Amino acid sequence: MIRARIIGTGSYVPDRVLTNREIEKKVDTSDSWIVERTGIKERRIAADTQAASDLAYEAALSALKKARLKAKDLDLIIVATVTGDMPFPSTACLLQAKLGAKNAAAFDLGAACSGFIYGLHVASGMIRSGMHQRVLVVGAEVLSRFTDWQDRSTCILFGDGAGAVILEPTREKHGIWSTHIYSDGNLADLIMLPGGGSHAACSRETILKKLHHIKMKGNETFRVAVRTLEELAEDTLAKNDLDPAKLSLLIPHQANLRIIQATAKRLGLPMDKVFLNIQKYGNTSAASVPIALDEAVAEDRIKGGDYVLLEAFGGGLTWASALIRW
Ligand code: UT7
Secondary structure, three states: OOEEEEEEEEEEOOOEEEEHHHHHOOOOOOHHHHHHHHOOOEEEEOOOOOOHHHHHHHHHHHHHHHHOOOHHHOOEEEEEOOOOOOOOOOHHHHHHHHHOOOOOEEEEEOOHHHHHHHHHHHHHHHHHHOOOOOEEEEEEEEHHHHOOOOOOOOOOOEOEEEEEEEEEEEOOOOEEEEEEEEEOHHHHHHEEOOOOOOOOOOOHHHHHOOOOOOEEOHHHHHHHHHHHHHHHHHHHHHHOOOOHHHOOEEEEOOOOHHHHHHHHHHHOOOHHHEOOOHHHHOEOHHHHHHHHHHHHHHOOOOOOOOEEEEEEEEOOOEEEEEEEEO
16 A cells, blocks of 8 residues: 655744734733733744745755755645735745756645645645655745734734645555545634635725734634544544554644643643644744644654644634654
8 A cells, every 4th residue: 555654844934033022012912811822922923035935945945855855856846825925826836946846746725724734635645646756745824924913813823934744655554644634614704814815806995904914703713623623633543543542742733722732631642742832933824733743853752653643723614634653
């Protein structure tokens, strides 16, 4: 049986750190409220000169280096993003050019915070079917450019960054055992960026109405996320016939520490088996899981043979999981 295996991970976050204390000066909030309700202490903000493809490029270079591959070895590039450089061409095509990955087809994938795991699902399917051999999957976001810095309920949450993996086929037991993707468009209005598309193309009016900023019904989203992610984690392990006690590491989407703690509790998983970097980066949407995965690898939190569970939840609504035997 052929499955996809991760042979290199990489990540990149911009240098600029924005602390809760600095946000206290912009809106009516406090460091203690943000830490208590979300677990976030600071986040990274892209420089004015950096777009999503620039962040993706740094993460991809790092993943290529660790996989000991050249860009020309890639035959497919998938970039998961909701804050791409421009409506078209795709950020994946812009990244392909920057990398010089001339043998790769390239496209973007939009599934908000679940985008990276959606990307793994697509890439894994392509590899299993034999259609592609060396696939780069990137999650890259510059959310700070679409954040309403006057809205205290959202501006505290988001940050910028990118994470990447490179996949290739294997006949061994190690690799991506299963991926699962789900959506519910009926709950689209819980979290959205309404302006800039064909629904509300950019105009003076859309700018005045702040339609080019992320809108979120935070508390409702929170409740659906807790319920959905708890069930998703249990279900993914059950589908792989894996007892939660055998799980070595849970790498969740870093949206809210309380959501992550609820999932861990439901699985009976101690928090030292859960990878957290939300305190440093906040919610980086599609970049969150691959940045965390790369940091977990760098920190030696994952060893050969370990079972690693990835899961995410976001706008769409979308949610997704992957079980990996490292
Ligand atoms: O990545 C996609 C998935 N995203 C998520 O899953 C995020 C889900 N949502 C959340 O993380 C949380 O809902 C938030 C952190 C956004 C908000 O926390 P909450 O505990 O759900 O608060 P809330 O929205 O119920 O608001 C409680 C109170 C309100 O005040 P009143 O009406 O009780 O007087 C808000 O106005 O907290 C107030 N509030 C704030 N206070 C200080 C909202 N934002 C802030 C703030 N600082 N930044």
